[in-house]
Amino acid sequence: MMIISFLNQKGGVGKTTLSVNVAARLAAQGQKVLLVDADKQGSASTWASLREETPFQVVSMARDNLAKDVLKLAADYEATVIDGPPHAEGIARACIIASDFVALPIEPSGLSTWASDLTVRQVGEAQAFKESIKCGFVVSRKIGNTVIGREIRSMASEAGIPLLNAEIEQRVAYAESLTMGKTIFEWSPTGAAAKEITTLTDEIIQHVQEELRDSAATQAARA
Template identity: 75%
Template sequence: MIISFLNQKGGVGKTTLSINVAAYLAGQGRKVLLIDADKQGSSNTWASLREDSPFQVISLARENMAKDALKLATEFEYTIIDGPPHAETIARSCIVASDFVVLPIEPSGLSTWASDLTVRQVRDAQIIKENLKCGFVVSRKIGKTVIGREIRTMAGEAGIPVLKTDIEQRVSYAESMTMGKTIFEWAPTSPASNDIKQLTKEIISYVEEDVQLGTEAEPAIA
């Protein structure tokens, strides 16, 4: 099972979400690999701040990374790919390798999302790879701003649904990353930890339980 976090835009939360979703799955006793497909190496830097990690982190920021990623993934229950901040060949390779592409978007950038190159790349890939799933996740949402039905309708028209779980802007994410911790180590009972838990369960329900995205069906969140 390969889940990638991709968006050509920088700073939307790809690395933060990759590390913490990987951490949640590892905390559930799953064997997890995190592939750092960004030449900046942020996930690798995070891992280097630690003595050990609850999941393995490997750097694979190569244009033809899909083949190696697919091979490595056979050894793990879940493989998470932290994507690069551009829509070049590496990004396409990440999409090719994935079962589910999560596209983090910031509320401020909502109006342009549908025309973004990353979105077009995913939709192109879906023509050939019919079972490739994808969804936007609203990331770095400030306060209780209602993202609302209108935005979800727009996304639906763009052909890509928005996950039900939003990720709020919370200082504990930035702090935990700087300290080389997962959000579950840094702030285990925080709303931030809970949001990652809900997001991961939602993604997994779409990938594994065949819950349909963009329908009224509630994902299986216990």
């Protein structure tokens, strides 16, 4: 079981886009997947309502004490993805506590980087109680081949949080697919956007698996 959350206190950085499509990629790999819509705006739930059926289960749960319920639900799934809210410290904190990996999408704007500072602090606080929580910045809505797109890596490094190698560019395909109630793999399975999501998902899985191996080694050493 692994729980991945996408969080940033700023809205419009691509949390729902990444949550839906990473969940779709995990499901395509044969995993039983749960997507938790923890945003009161309910974007992921709205997306699901446009379909007759979804490739993964979607539940709406936007409350400050969701951690316990998410962990209980996640026990029946191989992977759980949480679409976190903006401007909701209590809910974001609960999402972090429930997570194994916290992905912080940041776009080519100082605003999203600064807005992620609160989430970074919350992750640090949660790690004091749950050392296994890992996190990383994800470059989202990047404008290709621009100076600001390249400089975002140096901006993120100042926060002391790892920056994932995978990058998500600003592409019309992402907006079109969500609007039509599709995943990017249904909308444009061989396109650049689908390849970006695949790369991102694989990298996150690698981080989670490394943590599981480290935890197992630590427990074995203590025994």
